[in-house]
Amino acid sequence: MLTSADLDTLLLTFKVASISTALMMVFGTPLAWWLARTDSAWKGIINAVVALPLVLPPTVLGFYLLVMMGPVGVIGEFTTWLGLGTLPFTFAGLVVASVLYSIPFVVQPLQAAFTTIGKLPLEAAATLRASPLDTFFSVVVPLAKPGFLTAIILGFTHTVGEFGVVLMVGGNIPDKTRVVSVQIYNHVEAMEYSEAHWLAGVLLVFSFVVLLVLYTVLKTQPVTHQLK
Amino acid sequence: MLLTTFSRAVILSVLLLAGQTSWSASVLVAVAANFSKPMTEIAAEFEKATGHTAKLSFGSTGKFVSQLEHGGPFEVLLSADGKAPQRLVESGLAVGNSQFTFAIGRLVLWSAKPGYVDDQGKILATGGFKHIALADPKLAPYGVAAVEVLKKQGLFEKLQPLFVQGENIAQTFQFVSTGNAPLGFIALSQVIENGKIAKGSSWIIPRDEYSPIRQDAVLMKKGAENPAAPALLDYLKSAPALAIIEKYGYDLPKK
Amino acid sequence: MTQLITVNFRLNYAEFQLDVNLQLPGSGVTVLFGHSGSGKTTLLRCIAGLQHAPQGFLEINGNLWQDSGQGLFLPTHKRSLGYVFQEANLFPHLTVAGNLRFGLKRIPKSSNTVDLQHILELLGIDHLLKRKPDCLSGGERQRVAIARALALNPEILLMDEPLASLDFKRKQEILPFLSRLNQELNIPVLYVTHSQQEVAQLADNLVIMADGKTIASGPLSETLSRLDVPLAHDREAASVWPVTVVEHEADYELTRVAFAGGMLSLPLVAAAIGTPLRVQIYARDVSIALEAPTATSILNVLPATITGITDDQGGLTVVRLQVGTQALMSHITRKSALLLNFQIGMAVYVQIKGVSILN
Numbered sequence: 001m002l003t004s005a006d007l008d009t010l011l012l013t014f015k016v017a018s019i020s021t022a023l024m025m026v027f028g029t030p031l032a033w034w035l036a037r038t039d040s041a042w043k044g045i046i047n048a049v050v051a052l053p054l055v056l057p058p059t060v061l062g063f064y065l066l067v068m069m070g071p072v073g074v075i076g077e078f079t080t081w082l083g084l085g086t087l088p089f090t091f092a093g094l095v096v097a098s099v100l101y102s103i104p105f106v107v108q109p110l111q112a113a114f115t116t117i118g119k120l121p122l123e124a125a126a127t128l129r130a131s132p133l134d135t136f137f138s139v140v141v142p143l144a145k146p147g148f149l150t151a152i153i154l155g156f157t158h159t160v161g162e163f164g165v166v167l168m169v170g171g172n173i174p175d176k177t178r179v180v181s182v183q184i185y186n187h188v189e190a191m192e193y194s195e196a197h198w199l200a201g202v203l204l205v206f207s208f209v210v211l212l213v214l215y216t217v218l219k220t221q222p223v224t225h226q227l228k
Numbered sequence: 229m230l231l232t233t234f235s236r237a238v239i240l241s242v243l244l245l246a247g248q249t250s251w252s253a254s255v256l257v258a259v260a261a262n263f264s265k266p267m268t269e270i271a272a273e274f275e276k277a278t279g280h281t282a283k284l285s286f287g288s289t290g291k292f293v294s295q296l297e298h299g300g301p302f303e304v305l306l307s308a309d310g311k312a313p314q315r316l317v318e319s320g321l322a323v324g325n326s327q328f329t330f331a332i333g334r335l336v337l338w339s340a341k342p343g344y345v346d347d348q349g350k351i352l353a354t355g356g357f358k359h360i361a362l363a364d365p366k367l368a369p370y371g372v373a374a375v376e377v378l379k380k381q382g383l384f385e386k387l388q389p390l391f392v393q394g395e396n397i398a399q400t401f402q403f404v405s406t407g408n409a410p411l412g413f414i415a416l417s418q419v420i421e422n423g424k425i426a427k428g429s430s431w432i433i434p435r436d437e438y439s440p441i442r443q444d445a446v447l448m449k450k451g452a453e454n455p456a457a458p459a460l461l462d463y464l465k466s467a468p469a470l471a472i473i474e475k476y477g478y479d480l481p482k483k
Numbered sequence: 484m485t486q487l488i489t490v491n492f493r494l495n496y497a498e499f500q501l502d503v504n505l506q507l508p509g510s511g512v513t514v515l516f517g518h519s520g521s522g523k524t525t526l527l528r529c530i531a532g533l534q535h536a537p538q539g540f541l542e543i544n545g546n547l548w549q550d551s552g553q554g555l556f557l558p559t560h561k562r563s564l565g566y567v568f569q570e571a572n573l574f575p576h577l578t579v580a581g582n583l584r585f586g587l588k589r590i591p592k593s594s595n596t597v598d599l600q601h602i603l604e605l606l607g608i609d610h611l612l613k614r615k616p617d618c619l620s621g622g623e624r625q626r627v628a629i630a631r632a633l634a635l636n637p638e639i640l641l642m643d644e645p646l647a648s649l650d651f652k653r654k655q656e657i658l659p660f661l662s663r664l665n666q667e668l669n670i671p672v673l674y675v676t677h678s679q680q681e682v683a684q685l686a687d688n689l690v691i692m693a694d695g696k697t698i699a700s701g702p703l704s705e706t707l708s709r710l711d712v713p714l715a716h717d718r719e720a721a722s723v724w725p726v727t728v729v730e731h732e733a734d735y736e737l738t739r740v741a742f743a744g745g746m747l748s749l750p751l752v753a754a755a756i757g758t759p760l761r762v763q764i765y766a767r768d769v770s771i772a773l774e775a776p777t778a779t780s781i782l783n784v785l786p787a788t789i790t791g792i793t794d795d796q797g798g799l800t801v802v803r804l805q806v807g808t809q810a811l812m813s814h815i816t817r818k819s820a821l822l823l824n825f826q827i828g829m830a831v832y833v834q835i836k837g838v839s840i841l842n
Contacts, residue, residue: 063402070408088408089359089392120572123533126559127566128586128631134560138585142576171392171403172364182395189290189367189395191315 036114058164113147260308303451333441361412374413511687565632744807
């Protein structure tokens with residue numbers, strides 16, 4: 001059965017994932033919008049940087065975050081200057097790491113959805129007196145709804161499932177940075193297989209249900225809205 | 229008679245030489261992360277001395293055990309503790325009488341900053357740090373030893389909220405070496421170079437502050453038929469191997 | 484207030500230059516005509532503000548929308564215009580009613596004076612309000628798009644080849660709606676097309692474009708018959724006259740119509756006396772005689788004056804004539820032109836073999 005420590009890690013995990021997903025939507029949406037619309041020479045570079053977490057081994061990413069967010073790292077010096085101290089081993093640090101690690105899962109579906117919409121509906125909206133911001137909320141958001149849902153679900157589940165990065169920057173502190181994937185790993189390492197099975201089962205069922213929703217329910221409303 | 233003795237010796241050495249080449253084999257070894265540096269050196273010497281090769285995998289003992297219990301291919305385990313080999317023997321996966329202690333780990337309180345940790349470890353009581361790193365005591369014997377030290381000093385309760393725990397001793401070292409944790413309990417072998425601690429500041433914790441960190445080796449049944457496996461275990465007890473182990477700051481098992 | 488549209492744009496892309504200086508009447512339908520690549524759509528987009536010509540001056544019936552001289556560029560959403568795209572470009576997530584309401588919600592109440600129901604009936608879409616765009620035919624979608632633009636009661640209606648993506652049948656379905664709209668609503672329309680048929684049927688004024696420049700601009704019949712414009716030399720060259728139904732000759736199944744300078748006989752038209760019509764006379768159907776033919780089967784014989792002659796390749800001569808106040812074109816052979824020694828200013832008679840009704 002799940003112990004109360006296991007439940008704590010589940011709770012913490014959902015807290016990290018919710019906050020990270022919210023932040024990713026806030027920062028990822030304008031970024032994806034810019035990437036979908038721009039002809040800038042920077043587009044390729046930014047696209048590559050955003051996609052890096054997809055190919056970097058998480059522990060590598062985690063190690064570099066540990067170095068950069070540490071007292072002598074660039075980010076660490078900045079956060080210290082701000083009076084926040086260094087981020088590793090804190091809840092905030094975990095959120096920052098999760099955002100960086102999962103951001104491609106948010107930006108890429110949004111970018112694809114925005115690209116699919118094209119410029120025609122935006123022009124139509126402009127000729128119907130809608131300002132650019134108005135257009136974004138009254139036309140782009142409803143047309144890109146499947147993209148937004150995909151982004152939220154993938155961003156959230158990917159953060160729930162992350163392991164390598166939090167292992168590196170988290171420091172395995174109960175109630176603060178010990179998330180469910182680390183807890184499962186600890187159970188396995190400590191040869192507590194039955195506890196590991198229980199927790200892994202919960203994670204598996206959760207992820208499966210969420211992905212099932214993504215691929216069945218949302219399939220009825222595919223991203224490819226062509227304007228006719 | 230002399231001739232026959234001589235010819236016998238010749239034939240024997242020819243056979244031995246031939247045998248050595250035809251018997252030279254390769255052994256797959258799972259090595260606890262803390263022992264990676266000395267073992268790399270020992271494996272090189274072992275190959276020179278015997279002609280066998282040792283292929284080394286480094287990782288946490290817990291992970292190796294779960295892999296071995298599910299068909300992992302390792303023929304020899306060099307554990308970070310004595311419990312894991314015991315467990316493998318009991319479950320019948322390892323050869324019963326093959327377990328022995330090859331090294332005794334030394335714990336050190338270390339900081340990447342020079343002059344930060346004093347050679348008495350008084351800083352533990354003084355405090356002034358936000359985090360202190362140690363290996364997860366649930367997973368790593370160095371973590372158990374660290375907890376033991378703190379409890380003996382009466383500082384465990386006070387310092388526990390500051391713990392950041394590495395899942396193994398290598399990760400714990402990264403926490404401290406990147407400065408994210410200003411100090412932490414790690415293995416002496418991780419910071420020693422040519423018999424000296426080269427960087428930062430440290431307190432090499434006296435042996436009587438914690439129970440000895442016995443690191444045991446065991447021969448897996450998978451490796452019993454491979455001549456290179458027992459050969460490697462034998463070599464671990466040889467003088468050249470012991471010299472290397474000692475050089476890296478481990479205590480040697482008593483004869 | 485002067486009803487005038489002033490359009491000056493200069494724009495320089497690597498492979499395309501636009502250089503347009505136009506004064507257009509602030510009412511009626513002005514058709515921008517030209518081949519693809521002539522810059523007519525670019526011009527329309529610049530007028531809408533969808534494209535920003537770095538050098539430009541644009542004034543619509545007293546409203547200044549762009550003046551690069553003083554750094555003024557009104558963004559599209561602040562211009563009182565209606566725009567109909569080549570593809571209807573309806574919002575797929577909204578119903579027909581939702582699409583119509585989209586713009587209405589965003590204009591001040593005071594300018595919301597359009598009789599939407601009337602527009603819906605005029606366009607024949609009042610039964611489609613609850614449908615989503617993907618449940619409409621191409622023609623229906625385009626009609627909804629037109630209604631959506633008109634609902635805003637705009638200062639000007641801009642239409643970018645609204646029929647180009649439709650097949651012949653759908654075009655025939657919408658063209659009458661467009662003609663009626665123009666007659667019933669008093670909104671100036673700029674209409675982009677490359678179809679001569681649409682020009683003949685809809686235009687009051689015609690702007691002909693080529694290579695990013697305007698090569699002719701003026702009232703329809705005058706511009707159509709300008710000999711310096713390629714249109715007059717086209718095999719399909721035609722004159723378009725506005726006429727009014729005068730009487731029906733039921734026995735002969737004919738209708739008599741009056742134009743500024745005379746009368747014409749047409750095949751019987753089901754239209755009440757006094758109905759305004761638009762007729763098209765192909766240049767190839769017009770022959771010229773020096774004297775009034777006394778015995779001819781052709782009904783429409785009218786006195787005319789020669790106002791222009793050009794000799795074309797292929798033995799063709801294009802003659803421009805004045806009939807009453809209307810311009811008329813005739814395609815005759817070079818041989819006839821020489822034998823009869825046609826000169827500018829000569830009084831002649833034209834025989835019109837066929838007249839087609841456009842609406």
